[in-house]
Amino acid sequence: MTTNKNNLTTSWGAPVGDNQNSMTAGSRGPTLIQDVHLLEKLAHFNRERVPERVVHAKGAGAHGYFEVTNDVSAYTKAAFLSEVGKRTPLFVRFSTVAGENGSADTVRDPRGFAVKFYTEEGNYDLVGNNTPVFFIRDAIKFPDFIHTQKRDPRTHLKNPTAVWDFWSLSPESLHQVSILMSDRGIPATLRHMHGFGSHTFKWVNAEGDGVWVKYHFKTEQGVKNLSPDVAAKLAGENPDYHTEDLFNAIEKGDFPSWKLYVQIMPLEDADTYRFDPFDVTKVWSQKDYPLIEVGRMVLDRNPENYFAEVEQATFSPGTLVPGIDVSPDKMLQGRLFAYSDAHRYRVGANHQALPINRPRNEVNNYQRDGQMRFDDNGGRSVYYEPNSFGGPTESHENKQAAYPVSGVADSVAYDHNDHYTQAGDLYRLLSEDERTRLVANIVEAMKPVEKEEIKLRQIQHFYKADPEYGTRVADGLGLSVPQQIK
Structure with a gap:
């Protein structure tokens, strides 16, 4: 016997007799813990949201x-x-x-x-x-x-x-x-x-x-x-x-x-x-x-x-x-x-x-168990590798291509520290109207910054990319470009 497709059911498939009224001890009595449909609805509702992404949430x-x-x-x-x-x-x-x-x-x-x-x-x-x-x-x-x-x-x-x-x-x-x-x-x-x-x-x-x-x-x-x-x-x-x-x-x-x-x-x-x-x-x-x-x-x-x-x-x-x-x-x-x-x-x-x-193709591996494993979990197949029972094995032709590496294991920065050429090139590619809007957006975003030293430090970066760039931002903030970089 199957449930009518229009019937509301619980998560375990049983038909719900009343979805508008909780079970209580009398018309004014407290709610009964035996109302498992109510408990299921509330418990699931509390868990409807997985944690949002730390970044890219929206x-x-x-x-x-x-x-x-x-x-x-x-x-x-x-x-x-x-x-x-x-x-x-x-x-x-x-x-x-x-x-x-x-x-x-x-x-x-x-x-x-x-x-x-x-x-x-x-x-x-x-x-x-x-x-x-x-x-x-x-x-x-x-x-x-x-x-x-x-x-x-x-x-x-x-x-x-x-x-x-x-x-x-x-x-x-x-x-x-x-x-x-x-x-x-x-x-x-x-x-x-x-x-x-x-x-x-x-x-x-x-x-x-x-x-x-x-x-x-x-x-x-x-x-x-x-x-x-x-x-x-x-x-x-x-x-x-x-x-x-x-x-x-x-x-x-x-x-x-x-x-x-x-x-x-x-x-x-x-x-x-x-x-x-x-x-x-x-x-x-x-x-x-x-x-x-x-x-x-x-x-x-x-x-x-x-x-x-x-x-x-x-x-x-x-x-x-x-x-x-x-x-x-x-x-x-x-x-x-x-x-x-x-x-x-x-x-x-x-x-x-x-x-x-x-994936749209078949997945063959030895990963098992874990929360929300909703397929057959590998069934009765062999669950380790290497094995003697014909389980899936690696295909050497699909190894990532090798490339040489060298050097001393250390916390090392990038060799190149030119942070200004490409930013300056971008600024100079913009039309005058686009430059004006760029500077206005930066000035508006930097106005609430509490410390003047932060503003001056950032102005130096704009100036090193292009003197006009830094000068216009400084003017918009009512500041002067630090003399040591002019």
């Missing part, structure tokens, strides 16, 4: 596909990139970085741009942002950086002094700060912004030859941004503006799309290029390494359930497939651990088994 997502439009098989053996016309299903999550789950979409903040490709060789996650660089280049600084973006532990308010204190003491942040404070700091919609892998990765072809690679997703909708006034107005009137815009566009068939390009660098160039190619605070010149088209990403289906698909989606730059490896980028190296570890804490040890994260 996000929106969509399903789609990636289609290869150019032959890149000379550079990578990744199966999903193997032939022109090949389509691979995917899921994308866009997000703000610093705000909480209920924060406004239209704040000045980088946007996460995470793509999960469901390939025949397993999932491949490309976890980037809408900017080609980042604030820091060593993962050991990441917790401190994020603390400055969050709330002050005493006031529980955002703290501009902490933000600019950290940035002024971390000059490698200048390039990203200049992008963030420019027009690009507030995208008009999630559809009208580019995406970047940001880090340097390694592609390896079928012959075992490798190249360094950077990813660029170029929006086919065109880049559009919001002015601070409009963004603030939208934040008050519709804090979910970006989420709503993406959903409505897809729902009405206006499917957003991006072209994927890569920059390719020969391995040996890494030793002689004028910037460290593994430093995520730097870009590669497109004159030196032109964009090469790879394919096209289209988002054509909204999630059916936000929690199951967007909130429980987990991404990690360590989710790789044969033909795509990592680089010595120190920030990337830290993320390889931190992202998956965050998901194990937030969603559970078996987060990869959830439908939104589960």
Whole structure:
């Protein structure tokens, strides 16, 4: 006998006789603990929220596909990139970085741009942002950086002094700060912004030859941004503006799309290029390494359930497939651990088994048990390796390609400390109107900083990037550029 599909049931499938009134001792008596349906509802309600992401808590997502439009098989053996016309299903999550789950979409903040490709060789996650660089280049600084973006532990308010204190003491942040404070700091919609892998990765072809690679997703909708006034107005009137815009566009068939390009660098160039190619605070010149088209990403289906698909989606730059490896980028190296570890804490040890994260190909391994193991847990199959019972074994041809390393084990900084050239180049590329808005945004953001020494220290960084840049910020704050750097 089965329950009528229209009947409300408990989580164990029994029909519910009354969902409007608790069981009590008489009409006015206390509630009875034997009302197991009531207890189940309240207990489950208390546990409906998994811990929100420490960063990238507010996000929106969509399903789609990636289609290869150019032959890149000379550079990578990744199966999903193997032939022109090949389509691979995917899921994308866009997000703000610093705000909480209920924060406004239209704040000045980088946007996460995470793509999960469901390939025949397993999932491949490309976890980037809408900017080609980042604030820091060593993962050991990441917790401190994020603390400055969050709330002050005493006031529980955002703290501009902490933000600019950290940035002024971390000059490698200048390039990203200049992008963030420019027009690009507030995208008009999630559809009208580019995406970047940001880090340097390694592609390896079928012959075992490798190249360094950077990813660029170029929006086919065109880049559009919001002015601070409009963004603030939208934040008050519709804090979910970006989420709503993406959903409505897809729902009405206006499917957003991006072209994927890569920059390719020969391995040996890494030793002689004028910037460290593994430093995520730097870009590669497109004159030196032109964009090469790879394919096209289209988002054509909204999630059916936000929690199951967007909130429980987990991404990690360590989710790789044969033909795509990592680089010595120190920030990337830290993320390889931190992202998956965050998901194990937030969603559970078996987060990869959830439908939104589960690979489309068969999974064969010896991982067992753990919370929320909802499949057959490996059944009665052999549960260790090596074994004598025909269990799955490694395939040596899928080892990551080797590369030489050398040096003394030590806490070592990057060799190159030019934090100003690329930030200055960016400033000089801007039109006069764009420079004016950039400076105005910086001045407005720095006005609440409590210590003048922090403002002066940051002004020095702007000045070293471009004297006009630093002077205009100083003038806007009613300060003078320190004489020792003029």
